[in-house]
Amino acid sequence: MAPPYYADLGKKANDVFSKGYHFGVFKLDLKTKSESGVEFSSGITSNQESGKVFGSLSSKYAVKDYGLTFTEKWNTDNTLATDITIQDKIAAGLKVTLEGTFAPQTGSKTGKLKTSFANETVAVNTNLDLDMAGPIVDVAAVLKYQGWLAGANTQFDTQKGKFSKNNFAFGYQTNDFALHTNVDNGKNFGGSIYQKVSDKIDCGVSMRWTAGSADTLFGVGAKFALDADASLHAKVNNKSLIGLGYQQKLRPGVTLTLSAAIDGQNFNAGGHKVGVAFELEP
Numbered sequence: 001m002a003p004p005y006y007a008d009l010g011k012k013a014n015d016v017f018s019k020g021y022h023f024g025v026f027k028l029d030l031k032t033k034s035e036s037g038v039e040f041s042s043g044i045t046s047n048q049e050s051g052k053v054f055g056s057l058s059s060k061y062a063v064k065d066y067g068l069t070f071t072e073k074w075n076t077d078n079t080l081a082t083d084i085t086i087q088d089k090i091a092a093g094l095k096v097t098l099e100g101t102f103a104p105q106t107g108s109k110t111g112k113l114k115t116s117f118a119n120e121t122v123a124v125n126t127n128l129d130l131d132m133a134g135p136i137v138d139v140a141a142v143l144k145y146q147g148w149l150a151g152a153n154t155q156f157d158t159q160k161g162k163f164s165k166n167n168f169a170f171g172y173q174t175n176d177f178a179l180h181t182n183v184d185n186g187k188n189f190g191g192s193i194y195q196k197v198s199d200k201i202d203c204g205v206s207m208r209w210t211a212g213s214a215d216t217l218f219g220v221g222a223k224f225a226l227d228a229d230a231s232l233h234a235k236v237n238n239k240s241l242i243g244l245g246y247q248q249k250l251r252p253g254v255t256l257t258l259s260a261a262i263d264g265q266n267f268n269a270g271g272h273k274v275g276v277a278f279e280l281e282p
Contacts (some may be wrong), residue, residue, distance in 0.1 A: 002093075002118040003144035005125050006151045009169050010180035013192035016204030016221040020233035020245040022275035023261040024048045031281035048273070078104050093117050121145070134159025148172050149180075187211040200225040228271065233259075240264030255279040 004011065029043040039060040046053045056075040062068070067089035073081040080102045087095040097114040111130035117123070127138040135158055142151035149172065155165035169182040176196035183189055193205040201224055208217040221235030221243075233245035245259040257277040265270070 002120055003142045003149055004173075005116065005123045006140035006142050006169065007125075008165075008180070009142065009149065009151055009180070010190075010194075011170055012173075012178045012202075013180065013194040013204040013206060016194065016202055016223055016233075016234055017206060017219060020223065020231065020247050020257060021108070021235075021243055021259045022257055022277040023243070023259055024273040025275050025277075027275070027277035029277070029279045029281075031279075033282055047255075059108045077103075078105055091117075093119050103245045131159075138165070138166070144171075147174055150206045236264075253281050 010235040011026050025048065025159070026046040029041070033039050040058070041060070042055070042057045044053065044055040053074055053231075056073065058071060058073040060069065060071045063070075066115070069083075069085040069087070069193050071081075071083040071085075073079075073083075079228045081100065083097055083099050084096065085097040090096065097112075099110075099112040099114065101110045102108070113128040113130060114126065116125035122141065122143055124139075124141045125142075127136075129136040129138075136155060137158065138153070138155045140151065140153035142149055147171065151169040151171075153165065153167040153169075154163060156162070157164045165185065167182060167184045169180065169181040171178065173179070177222070178192075178194040180193075181189075185208060189209045191207050195203045197203055201222065203223075204221045206217075206219045206221070209215075217237060217239070219235055219237035221233070224232045224234075226232060229249035231247045233243070233247065235243040239265070242262040242264050243259065244262070245257060247255060247257045249255050255278070257275075257279070259275040259277075261273040261275075263271055
């Protein structure tokens with residue numbers, strides 16, 4: 001098994017805290033596929049606090065014989081995006097993606113060249129911002145040895161001529177356990193623990209701390225599978241913020257998620273948040 005990419009370190013614990021919750025929004029996601037093999041994804045999100053409605057639409061088509069994937073995206077901010085990806089054709093384990101965005105209203109354009117490579121011992125990915133004024137180069141690598149993981153992520157701003165990011169991470173991972181620690185720019189510290197207690201229970205612990213600050217964020221979360229189609233989610237942190245979620249597969253391809261965020265320190269003051277999400281896919 002290949003090691004995870006740097007951005008995916010601690011993902012198992014992060015999923016316990018993030019998946020199954022949609023606080024303060026009403027959300028609808030739809031996925032479908034045409035007979036010609038084109039995959040369509042659309043979504044609409046209504047924010048209860050701001051009243052803003054955000055929508056997106058994307059289409060994806062894969063040419064498997066050539067290892068190519070074409071993706072077109074549009075959202076209600078009127079931003080158009082195109083991704084072209086080629087995988088395992090230049091070299092085994094190598095993925096190259098060219099991304100471009102365009103905003104017709106402002107004329108703003110962006111471009112990125114992304115590469116990623118993974119085998120049984122190393123996972124490397126690079127992001128190059130195609131800015132003619134001075135690109136930003138982001139490089140990350142993770143090494144794996146007998147379950148132990150060591151990673152580094154650095155970013156260099158060629159326009160300013162200096163490093164803007166220096167992050168390091170260490171961890172240990174098995175099929176049912178994951179330990180992750182990280183240091184970002186020498187001042188932001190984090191860590192997480194994931195444990196699959198049984199086939200029905202997943203637990204996670206997360207901690208964040210910034211040097212020079214006495215404010216530490218500590219949280220505990222769990223997911224409990226009631227059966228093959230339903231699950232309960234719960235989390236709480238040291239600020240007495242409580243998250244609750246219930247996910248139910250109503251029928252094949254239709255999933256309903258109900259969630260609530262409760263401020264335990266100001267329970268009678270209100271301000272609690274609820275969320276509802278529907279996911280439809282073939």
